[in-house]
Amino acid sequence: MRKISIEQLTPGMILARSLYSSDGKTLLGAGITVSAPFIKRLQKIGIPAVFIKDQLIDDLPLPQVISEEVRNATIKTVRDIFQRVQLAGENKINAKEVKKAVSRLLDEVISNRHILIHMSDIRSHDDYTFGHSVNVAVLSIMTGLAMGYNELQLRDLACGALLHDLGKMLVPLEILNKPGALTDDEFREIQKHSNYGFELIRNQREEFSSLSAHVAFQHHERFDGSGYPRGLKGEGIHEYARIVAIADMYDALVADRVYRKAFLPYQAHEMILAATTHHLDPTIAQSFLQNIAIYPIGSVVQLSSLEIGIVVDVNKLFQTRPVVRLIASTEGQPLTDCVEIDLTRHPTLFINKILTENETNQLLYCTREEQCN
Ligand SMILES: [Fe+2]
Incomplete structure (x- = not known):
């Protein structure tokens, strides 16, 4: 599951989490495939972003302090x-x-x-x-x-x-x-x-x-x-x-x-x-x-090695050193092996930057076929 702004939402994407109104009613249920009228409706009611299903990130549980x-x-x-x-x-x-x-x-x-x-x-x-x-x-x-x-x-x-x-x-x-x-x-x-x-x-x-x-x-x-x-x-x-x-x-x-x-x-x-x-x-x-994730699970990051990865786990004691699953090589080529790097064990490796939503979309959509399934 990945958060995506309404401007980036395109027909065919699947909603991963239900949307609710403030009176507790379900506006749209999880699992619905997004269509063009659907996107218009969300824009009309002022929904700024949604969670969509993403095969690279779907197996990652997003921790919730309250249900x-x-x-x-x-x-x-x-x-x-x-x-x-x-x-x-x-x-x-x-x-x-x-x-x-x-x-x-x-x-x-x-x-x-x-x-x-x-x-x-x-x-x-x-x-x-x-x-x-x-x-x-x-x-x-x-x-x-x-x-x-x-x-x-x-x-x-x-x-x-x-x-x-x-x-x-x-x-x-x-x-x-x-x-x-x-x-x-x-x-x-x-x-x-x-x-x-x-x-x-x-x-x-x-x-x-x-x-x-x-x-x-x-x-x-x-x-x-x-x-x-x-x-x-x-x-x-x-x-x-x-x-x-x-x-x-x-x-x-x-x-x-x-x-x-x-x-x-x-x-x-x-x-x-x-x-x-x-x-x-x-x-x-x-x-x-100390209670808030600096690099939340699902963040797409570039490491100091120039490899790209997704944050798959966080460490409350060492927030700047999460576990990162590599998805693209230094040259930007999709990686076929699911290598996970625990940054607490790699003291000379750092997070260079978090990819923007645009950069993340480009990367995920051109590499998704070759990635970890
Ligand atoms: Fe206030």
Whole structure:
């Protein structure tokens, strides 16, 4: 299975993973052969990418920290809660549903904590906020676990992470969905979502911890004091909010947006590291990054030997040294033997670069007949 952007999708390709709407319904099932009208429909509903079957990569399991079922159920819960605030004007959050969703996430993330995170969900542009909230919660829980948090801490953190952007539902839609640059006034309006979210959660003091409310309040504060709403600095920002700020930035970077393509995990990794010089807490960023694959399974890479290979396994302790299955020689000729190289055992061999989607397509489609079957 391989992720491919909608622009690269061509008739005849086979969908490897089902696509769901934010209310949990199946839009298109796995196994369907792609046709031209099908591609048009996906473009119309704002799906930026899909997973397709690929014979070279099909035998590789893509590790999942949470199951498709739990992801869909949690997205639906978030969507229902957010839309009740946005569309029905309710100011009461269904605390029972939030707690149920948090418990489901905790159960799965804790039992899969050894897995290196591969961000692999597909979201339509319209449903971005709901899937993003779930990812931020998962990434935050993983980070909390790496920092030795107990269950109560993880619950409060996850609850705040899941609801961190709830306040956006009170920002006027024409500003929230405005294409193009915002005026200063509009930006100030967007910034109010931190306060709105804080108030919404704090209104239910008996059901939510004030720490969860503070995650919503402080998730745009920056370590160097340049954030909002209060310009808090360093440890003056609650630790949970410092975690969620990192998870929020990372997930936004690796998502396809209307205005730009997703950054690759290794690029997002470097951008997070760079941001630790000013915006993000450097110690927490280390705990965060240790959980996320720099070169996810399925990445097509060029080695320093100029051979091309596919990442087939990752090592949580040595993330820059995955196991690579060679598919093309130094001269670009397809390789017939399935040679796998564990880079931890080849200290003088390095990953030169990750091939772009275009380069990967060209390579896979001209070599596929001769490859490992
Ligand atoms: Fe936000």
